[in-house]
Amino acid sequence: MSSLFPALTGGPARRPALRFGDRSLTYAELAAATGALADRIPGSGRVAVWATVELETAVAVVAALEAGIAAVPLNPKSGEKELGHILSDSAPSAVLAAPGAELPAPVRDLPRIDVDLHGTTSAAPTAAHATSATAQATSATARAASVGDEDPALIVYTSGTTGPPKGAVIPRRAVATTLDALADAWQWTGDDVLVQGLPLFHVHGLVLGILGPLRRGGSVRHLGRFTTQGVARELNDGATMLFGVPTMYHRIAEALPQEPELAKALGRARLLVSGSAALPVHDHERIAAATGRRVVERYGMTETLMNTSVRADGEARAGTVGVPLPGVELRLVEEDGSAVAAYDGETVGEIQVRGTNLFSGYLNRPDATRAAFTEDGWFRTGDMAVRDPDGYVRIVGRKATDLIKSGGYKIGAGEIENALLEHPAVREAAVTGEPDADLGERIVAWVVPEDPECPPTVEELAEHVARRLAPHKRPRVVHHLTALPRNDMGKIMKRALSRD
Numbered sequence: 001m002s003s004l005f006p007a008l009t010g011g012p013a014r015r016p017a018l019r020f021g022d023r024s025l026t027y028a029e030l031a032a033a034t035g036a037l038a039d040r041i042p043g044s045g046r047v048a049v050w051a052t053v054e055l056e057t058a059v060a061v062v063a064a065l066e067a068g069i070a071a072v073p074l075n076p077k078s079g080e081k082e083l084g085h086i087l088s089d090s091a092p093s094a095v096l097a098a099p100g101a102e103l104p105a106p107v108r109d110l111p112r113i114d115v116d117l118h119g120t121t122s123a124a125p126t127a128a129h130a131t132s133a134t135a136q137a138t139s140a141t142a143r144a145a146s147v148g149d150e151d152p153a154l155i156v157y158t159s160g161t162t163g164p165p166k167g168a169v170i171p172r173r174a175v176a177t178t179l180d181a182l183a184d185a186w187q188w189t190g191d192d193v194l195v196q197g198l199p200l201f202h203v204h205g206l207v208l209g210i211l212g213p214l215r216r217g218g219s220v221r222h223l224g225r226f227t228t229q230g231v232a233r234e235l236n237d238g239a240t241m242l243f244g245v246p247t248m249y250h251r252i253a254e255a256l257p258q259e260p261e262l263a264k265a266l267g268r269a270r271l272l273v274s275g276s277a278a279l280p281v282h283d284h285e286r287i288a289a290a291t292g293r294r295v296v297e298r299y300g301m302t303e304t305l306m307n308t309s310v311r312a313d314g315e316a317r318a319g320t321v322g323v324p325l326p327g328v329e330l331r332l333v334e335e336d337g338s339a340v341a342a343y344d345g346e347t348v349g350e351i352q353v354r355g356t357n358l359f360s361g362y363l364n365r366p367d368a369t370r371a372a373f374t375e376d377g378w379f380r381t382g383d384m385a386v387r388d389p390d391g392y393v394r395i396v397g398r399k400a401t402d403l404i405k406s407g408g409y410k411i412g413a414g415e416i417e418n419a420l421l422e423h424p425a426v427r428e429a430a431v432t433g434e435p436d437a438d439l440g441e442r443i444v445a446w447v448v449p450e451d452p453e454c455p456p457t458v459e460e461l462a463e464h465v466a467r468r469l470a471p472h473k474r475p476r477v478v479h480h481l482t483a484l485p486r487n488d489m490g491k492i493m494k495r496a497l498s499r500d
Contacts, residue, residue, distance in 0.1 A: 003066065004066075004153070004172060004175060004176055004215060005062065005065075005066070005214050005215055006215075006217070007027055007190065007214065007215075007217030008027060008030065008031045008034065008062075008066070008214075009031065011027050011190070011217040012027060012217070013027055013028035013031075015027050015190075015219065016219045017029075017030045017213075017214060017220075018030060018055060018058050018059075018210075018214075018219075018220055018222075019219070019220070019221045019222065020054055020058075020222045021222075021224050023054075023055050025055065027217070030059065030062070033059050033063070033117055034059055034062045034063040034066050035063075035066070037059060037060065037063035037096075037113075037115060038063045038066050038067035040113055041063065041067050041069055041094070041096075041113065042069070042093040042094060043067075043069075044069070044093075045070075045091075045092070045093045046069060046070040046071070046072055046091075046092050046093065046152065046155060047064055047069055047070075047072065047092050047093060047095065047096055047113075048071075048072045048073075048074050048087065048090070048092040048094070048095040048096070048107070048110065049061055049064070049071050049072065049073050049074065049095070049097075050074055050095055050096065050097035050098070050101055050103060050107065051073040051074055051075060051076060051199070051200045051201040052076050052097075052098060052101060052200075053200055053224055053225075054098055054224075055117060056096075056097070056099075056117065057073075057115075057200045058200070058210050059115055059117065060096035060097075060115045061073070061154075061200075061211070062210075062214065063115075064096070065153055065172075065175075065211075068147035068151065070151075070152035070154060070155055070169075071096075071154055071155075072090045072092050072155045072156075072157075072167075073154070073156060073200065073201040073202070073206060074086065074095075075201040075470060076201075077471050077472070078469065078470045079466070079467055079468040079469050079470060080104055080105060080106055080468075081419075081469070082164070082165065082415075082469050082470065083107060084106040085164045085165065086157050086165065086167070087106050087107065087110070089167055089363060089364055090155055090167055092110060093110075093111070094110055094111040094112065094113050095110040095111070095112055095113070096113050096114075096115055097113075097114065097115065098114070098115055099114040099116050149171065149172050150171050150173060150360065151171060151172055152169050152170065152172075152360065153170055153171060153172040153174070153175045154170040154175070154206075155167045155168065155169055155170070156168050156170060156201075156202060156302050158301075158302040158303070159411055159415060163414060163415065163418075164415060165415070166362045166363070166365055166368055167363035168302045168303045168359045168362060168363075169359055169360040169361055169362070169363050170207075170302075170305065170359050170360070171359070174305050174356065174357050175207060175211060175305070176215070177355075177356040177357055178207070178300075178325075178357045179207070179208075179211065179216075181325040181326045181327055181357070182208070182212065182298075182306060182325065183215075183216060184325075184326050185309045185312065185322075185325055185326070186241075186271055186273070186296070186311070186312045187312045187313070188212070188218075188241075189216060189218065190218045191218065191240075192213070192216065192219075192240045192241050193213075193218060193219045193220075193221065193234075193238055193239040193241070194209065194212070194213050194218065194219070194220045194221070194239065194240075194241045194242075194243060195220075195221045195222075195223065195230075195231060195234040195235060195241070195242050196209040196220065196221075196222060196223065196243040196244070197222065197223035197224065197225060197226030197227075197230065197231075197244070197248070198226075198243065198244070198245070198408070202302065202409075203300065203301075203302055204243070204245070204275055204408070205243075207305065208243060208275075208306070209243050210222075221234050226244070226248050226251075228252055228255040228259060228262050229259075229262075231252065231265065231266075232259065232261045232262040232266075233265075234265075235265035235266060235268055235269050236261065236264070236265045236268065239269070240269060240270040241269065241270060241271045241272075241273065242266075242269055242271070242272050242273065243273050243275075244272075244273070244274055245274065245275065245407065245408025246274055246276070246277050246279045246280065246283070246408070246440050247407045247408055247438055247439055248408075249272075249279055249287065249295060250280070250283050250437065250438055251438070252283075253282075253283040253286040253287050253290075256286065256287070256290040256291070263290045263291050266287065266290075266291040266293055267292050267293055269293060270312075271296060271312055272293055272294075272295045272296060273295070273296050273298060274295050274296070274297050275297065275298045275299070276405065276408040276409070277405035277408065277440045278297070278319070278395060278440075279295060279297055279318075280437075281318045281319050283295075284318035284319075285318065294318075296309065296312070296316050296322075297309070297310055297320065297321045297322065298310070298322065299321035299383075299393065299395060301381060301383075302359070303358065303359045303372070303379060304353055304357055304358050304359065304379060304381070305357045305358075305359075306328075306357060307324065307325065307328050307351075307353050307357065307381075308321045308322045308324050308325060308328070308393050309321065309322045310322035310323075310392075311323070317392060319394055320388070320392045320393060320394045321392075321393050321394070321395060322392060322393065323392060323393065324353075324391075324393075327355050327356050328353060328354075328355040328357055329353065329354040329355055329378075330351060330352070330353050330393070331349075331351075331352050331353075331378065332347075332348075332349025332350065332351060332385060332386075333349050333350050333352055334349055340387075342387075343387045343388060343389050343390075343391060344387075344389065345387070345388045345389065345394070346386055347386060348384050348385070348386055349385065349386075350381065350383065350384055350385075350399055351381040351383045351384070351385050351393070351395070352374065352378040352379060352380055353378065353379050353381060354377055354378045354379065358379055382399045383395050383399070384399055404431070404432070404433035404441050404443055405433070405440050405441055406433065406436070406439045406441045406443060406472065407438075407439045407440065407472055408440075409472050409473075411443065411472070411473050413430075413431040413432065414431075415469060415473070416431045416443065416445070416469065416473055416475070417430060417431050419464065419465045419473075420445060420461060420464070420465065420475075422464075422468065423456060423460075423461065423464050425449055425450050425451065425455070425456040425460075426447055426448075426449065426450065426456060427448045427449060427450045428447070428483075428484050429445060429446065429447050429448070430445075430484055430492045431445055431446070431475070432444050432494055432497055434477070439476075442476040442477060443473065443474065443475045443476055443477075444475060444477045445458075445461060445475035445477070445478045445479070446484065447461070447478055447479070447480055447481065448480075448481050448482065448483060448484060452480075452482070456478070457478070458475065458477065458478040461474075461475055461478055462474035462475055462476070479497075
């Protein structure tokens with residue numbers, strides 16, 4: 001098995017690899033840090049990574065992959081119940097965390113390995129330092145030589161529409177082929193410098209935004225916290241690419257009239273990429289008008305990594321996610337499973353995909369894995385789309401109504417409903433999404449209170465959900481009802497819920 005990051009042993013040692021704020025690592029320093037950490041990681045199974053937005057998280061994940069060990073990224077904002085489920089399900093042998101990081105109860109019960117970078121981040125590595133770093137990285141690669149392309153690289157937990165999160169097992173081959181396909185589509189090279197401000201516990205921020213630049217031998221500058229000022233600063237200082245979610249691009253579009261330096265910076269970028277949800281056409285057009293640059297959209301999900309993208313040499317058409325990436329087969333199917341043959345921009349079908357970009361299955365869930373695939377091996381995405389005559393894909397919505405895309409996150413309504421039902425003042429609950437200019441969608445809770453004279457407030461329920469799950473899963477709006485609309489089988493009819 002070849003290394004996922006050849007630049008660690010064969011790239012320019014002095015080239016910047018990672019920068020978070022005022023802390024950075026060259027490739028020589030990264031090789032030294034990951035090689036030393038890989039020596040301390042248990043030799044089999046998997047490890048959890050406390051995925052704070054800092055240098056140590058990137059080093060921890062790369063070290064695990066170089067050692068041939070699967071990493072389980074943990075969202076630091078998750079509640080104890082969610083973390084407890086993930087740890088019980090994935091059974092990691094240890095947790096990797098930045099020194100001094102405070103870990104909550106379910107996580108601190110694991111053996112801890114501190115990712116200590118003290119003395120690693122020198123400003124100008126010597127030739128001897130570079131040679132030593134290369135030797136350490138080569139040693140890590142040798143330890144992983146027996147690991148195959150089908151072995152797990154990551155286990156990323158994704159919210160389903162019902163029940164607790166499922167662990168998607170992402171093999172090394174999926175990481176490599178997806179990143180190489182994106183390199184082809186985006187003309188992505190080691191000369192590119194990426195700026196991003198995404199969390200590091202999901203595919204967009206971690207796989208594309210950290211592992212992607214490192215596989216190319218390029219650089220990534222993480223903003224820590226997204227700001228339009230930070231974007232402008234980095235793009236005006238040599239960064240060539242920007243990754244973001246629609247919420248970020250909406251804030252960029254809103255800020256452009258007041259921030260001329262931002263427009264100038266975006267105009268200098270080689271590539272602006274948006275993903276995780278559809279970018280509104282209005283924001284596309286405002287950014288293009290102010291900067292002369294069009295945002296490129298791509299389409300993927302945890303289980304498939306990336307499926308399609310607008311190519312760097314193609315037309316960045318607002319409202320589309322481009323064409324299938326190299327190595328990815330994509331088809332649209334009718335309700336009965338028959339293929340949609342028409343590329344007419346109107347005929348809607350469910351997206352199904354097949355290729356080397358797919359996950360291996362859900363950890364400990366063979367039933368869910370079987371249900372996710374057709375008999376002939378296509379993955380059922382649950383997303384509905386049309387295809388234009390030139391093959392461009394336009395996503396029009398979810399097959400189900402229970403997946404909410406808010407602020408770049410994909411959120412299952414079922415787990416929020418379960419959390420709401422744990423509140424003593426809630427008798428019944430349903431959760432939907434509604435359009436939001438900033439977040440894409442905001443979470444709406446429909447609640448039947450135990451005491452109609454004293455219903456729970458939106459603040460009370462938001463705090464309750466954030467504490468149990470994560471802050472981005474909290475309801476932004478709460479409606480109080482006397483009863484939820486149900487069909488004859490007792491199932492809640494969400495389409496009958498209305499703000500009117």
